[in-house]
Amino acid sequence: MRRIIDEFKPDWVHFNTEGPIGMAASVACRKLGIGFTTSFRTRFPEYINARLPIPADWIHPFVRCFHNGGRDAWSRPKVF
Numbered sequence: 001m002r003r004i005i006d007e008f009k010p011d012w013v014h015f016n017t018e019g020p021i022g023m024a025a026s027v028a029c030r031k032l033g034i035g036f037t038t039s040f041r042t043r044f045p046e047y048i049n050a051r052l053p054i055p056a057d058w059i060h061p062f063v064r065c066f067h068n069g070g071r072d073a074w075s076r077p078k079v080f
Helices: 002-008 020-032 044-051 056-068
Strands: 012-015 035-040 073-075
Touching: 002 020, 012 020, 020 035, 020 056, 035 056, 044 056
Parallel strands: 012 035, 035 073
Antiparallel strands: none
């Protein structure tokens, strides 16, 4: 992911997902010094919980960390 972002050389990046791809891209942006924003539109913790034996409460801190790492985070009203 870092190589792809470095070759593209964006001024800024926006992530629509906090899943594995979004997390890898956010780590790459931090290492490359590229700013990014995020948007929270899904119920990712509940999605994971419905498919794996992982409580949604365990995933919420990961999601907050991901979205707090960007310059801004956009969400729909009343996410939780």
